[in-house]
Amino acid sequence: MEQxxxxxxxxxxxxxxxxxxxxxxxxxxxELAQLGIRPCDISRQLRVSHGCVSKILAxxxxxxxxxxxxxxxSKPRVTTPNVxxxxxxxxxxxxxxxxxxxxxxxxxxxxxxxxxxxxVSSISRILRNKIGxxxxxxxxxxxxxxxxxxALPYNHIYQYPYPNPMSPxxxxxxxxxxxxxxxxxxxxxxxxxxxxxxxxxxxxxxxxDPTGAIAGTDGSYQPKMEDWSSVNRTPFSxxxxxxxxxxxxxxxxxxxxxxxxxxSSFVPxxxxxxxxxxxxxxxxxxxxxxxxxxxxxSASLSHPGSAMTMHGGEIHSPMAFxxxxxxxxxxxxxxxxxxxxxxxxxxxxxxxxxxxxx
DNA sequence: CACGTTACGGTTGAC
DNA sequence: CCGTCAACCGTAACG
Numbered sequence: 340m341e342q343x344x345x346x347x348x349x350x351x352x353x354x355x356x357x358x359x360x361x362x363x364x365x366x367x368x369x370e371l372a373q374l375g376i377r378p379c380d381i382s383r384q385l386r387v388s389h390g391c392v393s394k395i396l397a398x399x400x401x402x403x404x405x406x407x408x409x410x411x412x413s414k415p416r417v418t419t420p421n422v423x424x425x426x427x428x429x430x431x432x433x434x435x436x437x438x439x440x441x442x443x444x445x446x447x448x449x450x451x452x453x454x455x456x457x458x459v460s461s462i463s464r465i466l467r468n469k470i471g472x473x474x475x476x477x478x479x480x481x482x483x484x485x486x487x488x489x490a491l492p493y494n495h496i497y498q499y500p501y502p503n504p505m506s507p508x509x510x511x512x513x514x515x516x517x518x519x520x521x522x523x524x525x526x527x528x529x530x531x532x533x534x535x536x537x538x539x540x541x542x543x544x545x546x547x548d549p550t551g552a553i554a555g556t557d558g559s560y561q562p563k564m565e566d567w568s569s570v571n572r573t574p575f576s577x578x579x580x581x582x583x584x585x586x587x588x589x590x591x592x593x594x595x596x597x598x599x600x601x602x603s604s605f606v607p608x609x610x611x612x613x614x615x616x617x618x619x620x621x622x623x624x625x626x627x628x629x630x631x632x633x634x635x636x637s638a639s640l641s642h643p644g645s646a647m648t649m650h651g652g653e654i655h656s657p658m659a660f661x662x663x664x665x666x667x668x669x670x671x672x673x674x675x676x677x678x679x680x681x682x683x684x685x686x687x688x689x690x691x692x693x694x695x696x697x
Numbered sequence: 698c699a700c701g702t703t704a705c706g707g708t709t710g711a712c
Numbered sequence: 713c714c715g716t717c718a719a720c721c722g723t724a725a726c727g
Contacts, residue, residue, distance in 0.1 A: 348723060357707035359721055379699055388723050393700060410720045411709030 352386025359407035360387060360395075368392055369399050422457060425450045426465055438462040 345353035382389040445451040
C-alpha cells in the first residue's frame with residue numbers, strides 16, 4: 340500500500356511524511372555539522388528543514404546517535420510481574436505501607452531502578468487493581484502475563500551495552516553479545532571527532548538487514564528502518580551517556596577502508612553513503628542496478644583525499660523527477676565555508692527520492 | 698538571518 | 713484480526 344511517495348518540502352527536499360529521514364541524510368547532517376558547517380547551511384544543502392536539522396543534531400549531541408527513535412509500539416511496561424509481585428509482598432508485609440514507600444523499597448531492593456520504577460500513582464493502581472484485596476491472595480497478578488519479565492521490550496536485544504558508567508542496573512538490557520556487534524571487527528575507530536560515532540550505523544544496518552541496506556533500490560521507501568533504529572536506540576536508561584552506538588559494531592565495509600586519510604576520518608568509510616542513499620533515491624534513479632554494495636564504496640575510499648567528494652558523488656542521481664530544483668539552485672549564500680566544506684556540501688546535493696515508485 | 702520550539706498531519710507497532 | 717493508543721517523524725511556522 341504505501342507507495343510512499345515522497346513529498347517535497349519548501350527547500351525542494353523530498354521526505355516521507357511520518358517517516359524518518361534516511362540514514363544517509365541524517366548521517367550527512369551530522370558529518371557536515373562536524374565539519375563546522377552551520378545548521379542553516381546544512382539545511383539548505385541537504386534540503387531538510389532546519390527544524391529537522393536542529394533536532395537531529397541535538398539528538399546526536401545528546402545521545403551520540405543519529406538514528407531516529409523507535410516508532411510505534413508501546414512503552415515498556417514497568418509493572419512487570421516481578422514488580423507486581425514485589426509490591427504485593429510489600430503490601431502484605433505491611434498493609435499500611437504507602438505507595439511512595441513501596442516505590443522506595445522497589446528501588447532499595449533493586450527490583451527496579453530509577454528509570455523503570457513505577458510512579459506512585461502506578462503503584463496505587465496496582466494495589467487497587469492487581470492486588471486489590473490482599474485478603475484474597477488467590478488473585479494473582481495479571482491474568483496472563485507471566486513471561487519472564489519483559490523488562491524492556493523496547494530495546495530488545497539489540498540494545499547496546501553502553502559503556503556508560505552509570506548505567507542503572509535495572510535497565511539491563513540485553514547487553515551482551517547478542518548484538519550485532521558480533522560482526523567481527525569491532526571498532527573501526529575511525530576517529531570521529533566526537534566520541535560517538537555514527538559510522539556504525541550504517542554498518543549496523545547493513546549487517547542486520549542486508550536487504551534493507553540496499554533497500555531503496557527496489558523502489559520502495561526502504562523496509563523498516565525501525566529495525567535498525569532500534570539497534571541503537573536508547574530508551575530511557577541513561578539519558579546521556581549513551582554514546583552508544585559506537586563504533587563497535589560494524590562497518591563491514593570498513594574493511595575496505597584504508598587508513599583513510601584525514602578527511603576520511605570524517606567520513607567513515609563512506610560505506611554508508613552509498614547504499615544509504617539508496618534508501619530514498621534509488622528507485623528511479625536508474626540506479627537500480629544490481630544492488631550490491633556498489634561501486635561507491637570502492638571507489639570512494641580509494642581516494643582518501645577526496646574522500647568526501649566521492650562519497651557524495653555517487654549520489655548524483657538527479658532529482659529529476661519531482662521538483663525542479665530551480666528554486667534551490669542559486670539560493671546558496673556566500674557562506675564562508677572552506678573549500679573543503681564546500682566540497683562536502685556539494686556532493687551532498689543530489690539526493691533524490693523515491694518519488695518514482697512505479 | 699539563524700535557530701529553538703511546537704502544532705500538525707502522518708506512520709508504526711504493542712497491546 | 714482489528715482498533716486503539718502512544719510513541720516517533722519531518723515540515724512549517726512562529727518567535
